[in-house]
Structures are given as C-alpha cells and as structure tokens.
Amino acid sequence: MKAKAFLQKHLGDIILFFVLLFATTLGTIFLLLAPTSSASGANIFCDDVCLLYLNLSSPQESVIYEEERVKELDPSLYGEEVEAAYEIEGALTPMVFAISQEGIAVLSSGCPSQYCVSLGYTLDPRKPIVCAYNHVHVEYVGEIASLPPSSSSSGVDIIV
C-alpha cells in the first residue's frame, strides 16, 4: 500500500527520471561509439592566416580559404603521381604545393635556399615543411598529427 501510494504520488517524477536516464544513456553510447575523424590533412599558413587545407585522404576535397591568394592547378602538369596541386602567394614569392600518395611537397618556391623544395614529398611531422622566406608553414591535422613520434618504426624521434 505504501509503495502504491508512493508511486501514485511521484509518478510524474519517476517517469521524468527514467526519460532523462534513457536520454543520458543514449547520449553516452553515441559519444563512445561515434567515429572519430581519422582523416589526415594539412593546413597551409602564411603568417597566421590559413590559406588552404589539403585533404590527404581525399585531395579533391581540399579547401581554399583565401581565394585571392590560392589558385588550384592542373595536377597532370606536375606528374602522374600528383593528385592535387595549388599555387599560393607567400609573403614574397609564389609557391606550388602538391599532394601525392607519398604526402605533401613544395614543388617550387622563389626562396633563395630552396630548403622547402628539397624536402620532397613528406608526411613526417619530424621534418616540418616551412618556407620562412615566404612566411609559410604547414600544420598537420587529424590522425597524422596525433601519432607520437616514438611510434615510428625507425625509433627516431627527430632527424637533424
């Protein structure tokens, strides 16, 4: 009798409690099972302005943020291996970036040292791509950016 009276008195509260509990449980399950982004990409910055996002998983889905400073190029002009190519306006000279299966490369730059070009195709955060003459650098995002360097097969954390 007491239980019945309790239920009758607090029926609304009990229903509300279970509805909220159900919603919380669903939300938790959703968060735990929701696929995390495993796409790898790279943002191309000039000074602090992001000009371009290179989608390494789907190069054709790269995103141009500064249309006045970035031009999409015909990748076939740069070799069979090139999947996408872009010309950006650096601080001082234009630069051409390309994506292939091997990663990102600076194909050309007007800088005197050509250090950025000499790196070739790379996906190695231990050797960041930068053309400081043009104030341009590459920031990796997504899965590639979350791997600790000591997980590399060579056992080397950094290369000089």
Place this chain on the structure above:
Amino acid sequence: MARMKKSFSLLLFSLLVLASCEGSSSSSLSSSEAKKYVVSTAHDYYSYAVTTSFQFLREEGEVAPSDVYDEITSDFALGSRYMDTNLSYGGIQVNAKTLSEKEGTFEIDKAFYDILSFALEAEEMTDGYIDILSGNLNWLWKDSFPKDGETFSRPTEEEISSSILEMQESSLTLEEKNGKYYATKEGSALLDFGAIGKGYALMRLKEICEDNQLTYYLINAGSSSILVGENPYAEDRTFTVGVSDVEGMKFKVKNEAIGTSSVTNQHYFDVSANTLYSHVVNPKTGNAVPALTTAIVLGENAAICDVLSTYFLMLGESADVSAFEEMGYSFFFYDNRRSDPSVYLSEDFPITEE
C-alpha cells in the same frame, strides 16, 4: 515547484554525466589539445628556412596552458622580426633591414640590442669567423648557386675581394645610455644572422620553458637548431636523434640543445672543378668550400651551439674544440668527401650503440 526543482536537478545531473563522458573519452594526447605537432609560427631570421614546431609542450602529462604557447610563439615571432633582413614590421622602428640599408646611429629596442650584443659576442668567441656584417659576401655566393636550369657562375676573386672590403670597412657598435639603446652602423655591409638567429631564439625559448616549469618539450627550429627537454614517451626520458647525412647514426639527448650545420640542403657541387661549395662562407678569405660536410654540437646553450656548428663546419679540425669541450659542449664532425668520413667525435658525445 518541487517537481520543477527535481526535474532541474535531474537534468543537471544528466548534463554532468554527458560532459564527463566527453572528457574521459578524449585523450590528453589528442592533436587539438596537446598540440604535439603544432607549427605555430615560422618566420625568417635571415632569409633562410626556419621551422618552429612545438612538440610535447606538456607539463607532467598535462597540456601546457595556452598562454605559454602564446608566449613562446610571440617571443619567437618578435625575434624574427628584429632579425628579418627582408621586411620591416609595424611596431618595430629599427630592425636588421634598417641597419642593412642605412648608416648612422639609431635608437633600438632592448630586445634587438640583446640580439646584436650576442652577435658581437659570437664574433669575439669565434675570432671573427662568425660575423653578422658578412651579408654581402654570403649573398654573393648564394646568388651564384644555380636554380631551375641556370648555370653556375662562380664569383670572381674581384667580387669576393670587394665584398670582403665592404665588410671590413663597415662596423656595428652598440651603446646603452640613460636607459636607452643605440646601434651605430657604418658602411654598406648587409647584416646576416644566419649562424645566430635560430639558436638565439631557442635560447630565449628555453628561458620561457624553465620559467613555466615545462619538463617535456621538443622545439625544432628547422632541424639545424633543436632544443629538447625530456621525452615523455621514453623510459629514460631521452629523445633519439637520427642524422640524415650519416646513415644509421643515432644519439640520445635530453635537456640539451643541438646545433647542426650541414651542406646537404644548401650547397652546389661544381662537377667541372670537383668542388663542393656551401652556404657557409669564410668571412676572412671569402672561401665557400667548407672544411666539413656536417658539424653537430650539443650543449646547454642553443645560441652557442648554433654559432659553433657553423664555425666548425667552416674550419673543421683546424679550429680548437678543446676550449669549448671544457665548457661542456660536445662535437661530431663528418666529411663525406674523405675516405674516412668520421672526422671527430667528442668522448662524451651520446652516440647509441648499433
């Protein structure tokens, strides 16, 4: 009313549960939070590539506060702006570009005064072989390295002599007076912070890391200048370093700076003369043929490591390492043009056994 209070409490509880699940499912190592591979800022000190990547900026497993990143980024960028010989910047009246283009006495910021002071100390430390007034001579050689189908045109002896004379007839002096700082530049020499900039920046960044009690960090200023704290992923807390010029070579470091000079990315090999020319030019002779192809210096002070790596690449074993070894620096010299390319290895250089 009571029902509303209970409902609100339950709703709040639910939200807290959701929030805690979100927090626990994300790792402190996620790219957005830990910024392990953040390339925050890349600015040029002397028209050559400088990379900044702030890795493992964590404090006892926790991410360093964002204001530490901001401090490091802004300090590095600010140093770059003083040493940039290509561009002027708002808020900085006098920088390297100004001093390169003009003669006279200029009031300068303390930060720039400190950079120039170190440059003059580096000149004294290396008996004049590291000279920030050597820009004309350095550019003479760099411009001669062919690009995109160009042919190599070695600078003539007359051009070299003229550049050396320009440098010798120029001077840079500093003065502090009544809390203000002045630089006096005479002559037409161009400034060049090539052997100083990155290391100096890392020296400043180390102070910031220590002030903020950062333990785990790896700051890469372009592979040739690196500053490491401790490695949170290694049992012995060291970082394993590979050497691109020497296959299979590895060494381990922690709480140390690494200065590397190498001809790999900046050189020209004249086949007809069987001669390798590098970006490191001897300011006394105008000679761009390096004594070594790789010089690695380890030590506490990143600025000195940067200076010494260039100095020894230029002079090789003809310069005395012992005085610097006594100061706590260790060295590795390599020259791939020799039959036995390993030229020198300090006793305490932390090379790993293969």
